Amino acid sequence: GKSATLTLVAISPLTPSATVGGATVPLALNGTDSAGGSSVLTPAASGTVWSSSDTTIATVSAGGVVAGVKGGTVTITATNSGFSKSVTLIVYNPVTAIAVTPATTQVTVNGTQQYTANATYADGTHGDITTQVTWASGAPTTASIVAATGVATGLVAGNANITASITGSHQPSVNSNPAVLTVSPLALTSIVISASSTSVVAGLTRQFTA
Numbered sequence: 001g002k003s004a005t006l007t008l009v010a011i012s013p014l015t016p017s018a019t020v021g022g023a024t025v026p027l028a029l030n031g032t033d034s035a036g037g038s039s040v041l042t043p044a045a046s047g048t049v050w051s052s053s054d055t056t057i058a059t060v061s062a063g064g065v066v067a068g069v070k071g072g073t074v075t076i077t078a079t080n081s082g083f084s085k086s087v088t089l090i091v092y093n094p095v096t097a098i099a100v101t102p103a104t105t106q107v108t109v110n111g112t113q114q115y116t117a118n119a120t121y122a123d124g125t126h127g128d129i130t131t132q133v134t135w136a137s138g139a140p141t142t143a144s145i146v147a148a149t150g151v152a153t154g155l156v157a158g159n160a161n162i163t164a165s166i167t168g169s170h171q172p173s174v175n176s177n178p179a180v181l182t183v184s185p186l187a188l189t190s191i192v193i194s195a196s197s198t199s200v201v202a203g204l205t206r207q208f209t210a
Helices: none
Strands: 006-012 017-019 028-033 038-040 049-052 058-060 065-068 072-080 083-092 095-101 104-108 112-114 116-121 126-128 134-137 143-145 151-154 158-168 171-175 179-184
Touching: 006 072, 006 083, 017 065, 028 072, 049 058, 058 072, 065 083, 095 158, 095 171, 104 112, 104 151, 134 143, 143 158, 151 179
Parallel strands: 017 083, 104 179
Antiparallel strands: 006 028, 028 038, 049 072, 058 065, 072 083, 095 116, 112 151, 116 126, 134 158, 143 151, 158 171, 158 179
């Protein structure tokens, strides 16, 4: 009888994603033939050719295994027997380290300090994430900080550790090393001397108050 011919191919998963520096992601190409049978066409030995629209973002092996290179979106295509199927692959580029500046600084009571957070990403690039992290003070009664902006305010004399953190669905939890904020007392700016009278009799004393 007449042999069955390939009529349809499909890639799974339909919405794949990968992470820079993370585990590789195997894709599968499945075929349906004219007799209603199904077959796995993933291996190169099955005649399937895999390709990535941008290998600087993600690569795909001859066997359909994807690896993320840098953050972005690419199209992964599998072709077999004249049939072609594509899926969109998202590559996530998570933060791997956070550096907070200034590392050490001093403000007076009621003084403010703007902190900045610089990220190191999985692909080795860097970026300012000051407004993307969550800021916290280890001694909130000594120095407070606005969680969303990184602006700290000295409240009473002492030291406070300032940290920045980030987490998310495709972002493992990362915490910065603590930055030390020293809050110093308000400096004395003037002294007023007062007395009910500024005259004094020889041999007597007068108490002044400041």
